[in-house]
Amino acid sequence: MPVSRLDVLYRKLLLSKFFTKGWGSADNLQRLFRFRKIVSNRECSYKLVPNNYPVKIINIVERTDCRIIEGKFRSPFATFLPGLVPEEVQDCYFQMLLPLKWKSDYRPVCIHLAGTGDHYFWRRRNIMAKPLLKEGIGAIILENPFYGVRKPKDQIRSSLHHVSDIFVMGGCLIFECIVLLNWCEERGFGPLGVTGISMGGHMASLAASNWPRPLVLVPCLSWSTASSVFTEVKYVGYKIYLNNSFYMSIFR
Numbered sequence: 001m002p003v004s005r006l007d008v009l010y011r012k013l014l015l016s017k018f019f020t021k022g023w024g025s026a027d028n029l030q031r032l033f034r035f036r037k038i039v040s041n042r043e044c045s046y047k048l049v050p051n052n053y054p055v056k057i058i059n060i061v062e063r064t065d066c067r068i069i070e071g072k073f074r075s076p077f078a079t080f081l082p083g084l085v086p087e088e089v090q091d092c093y094f095q096m097l098l099p100l101k102w103k104s105d106y107r108p109v110c111i112h113l114a115g116t117g118d119h120y121f122w123r124r125r126n127i128m129a130k131p132l133l134k135e136g137i138g139a140i141i142l143e144n145p146f147y148g149v150r151k152p153k154d155q156i157r158s159s160l161h162h163v164s165d166i167f168v169m170g171g172c173l174i175f176e177c178i179v180l181l182n183w184c185e186e187r188g189f190g191p192l193g194v195t196g197i198s199m200g201g202h203m204a205s206l207a208a209s210n211w212p213r214p215l216v217l218v219p220c221l222s223w224s225t226a227s228s229v230f231t232e233v234k235y236v237g238y239k240i241y242l243n244n245s246f247y248m249s250i251f252r
Contacts, residue, residue: 017159024164028084032167035081039174045210049076049178051186062100066133069096075145076175077168085145085168086152092176093143093150095121097129103136109189110137110216111177113196113203114144117158119151128195138189140180144200145172170206177207181215197221 023029039045059070075092078085096109110132112124121141129139143150146160146169160166177194184192193216196204201222208217 020159022162024162028164029167031081031084032164032171035171039171039210042210042212045174046178046212048080049175049182051182053179053182055179055183065100065130067098067100069098070094071096073176073179075172076179077172080175081171084164085172088152089145089150089168089172091150092145092172092179093148094180095125095141096138097125097133097141098138099133099136106191107189108137108191108193109140109184110193110195110218111140111142111180111204111207113142113173113177113194113200113207114147115196115198115200118144118197118200119148119158121148140184142173142176142180145169170203173203174207174210178210181211191216193218195220 038048053073053076055071055073057069057071059068061068061070070093072091072093075085075090078090098109112128114124118124120143124141125139129141132139146152146155146165147158160169181192181194184190191214194204194207195201195216195218197220199222201219202224204217205219205222205224208215
């Protein structure tokens with residue numbers, strides 16, 4: 001898949017680079033690739049997360065146009081692969097926006113995943129969630145791993161340090177979405193959906209593929225792979241590692 005002109009133009013405006021610290025440890029990569037066999041099996045991966053997984057509500061605010069519920073929980077991925085998820089990333093934070101009055105007997109809710117550089121909640125809250133509230137659709141805005149309050153202290157903006165971090169991000173989001181979808185079902189919300197723009201759309205597709213029941217999926221400006229974004233452009237800082245036969249053997 002060729003890199004789009006829009007992607008190229010956008011990247012020219014930014015000076016930061018991804019993966020400046022290389023692949024990540026060989027042990028972490030091997031653990032990730034072994035665990036991938038479980039994640040690729042929907043039945044196995046879904047059963048790893050109990051329906052009553054603990055979610056803590058930390059704040060509820062009622063405004064003139066909606067009710068906002070803020071919550072947190074420990075990312076299951078951090079439990080499955082201890083020592084692999086950075087400390088700042090381990091706790092998952094979300095905002096839930098609900099209409100003050102539902103338009104029907106249904107209570108639809110959609111999870112919104114972040115695109116590249118979409119830190120915190122405000123952008124998705126104002127651009128995506130609030131317009132849907134007018135149509136009677138609630139929203140859950142999930143803070144992306146490695147972003148916002150979950151960003152490692154020494155990370156600059158959205159520039160992940162290691163190639164392995166992008167796999168950790170995807171693994172975290174898959175299981176965090178399972179937690180939230182189960183949590184919504186337990187409280188009578190539905191139909192349920194998941195969406196995102198660009199990287200968020202790709203992550204939404206990964207999350208939806210691990211859910212065993214009907215689910216609305218709306219990936220926007222997305223594709224089935226992001227490989228060209230990270231291998232065919234100049235803002236990636238790990239070119240020196242591409243010829244390392246030891247790391248290449250892990251991917252075979």
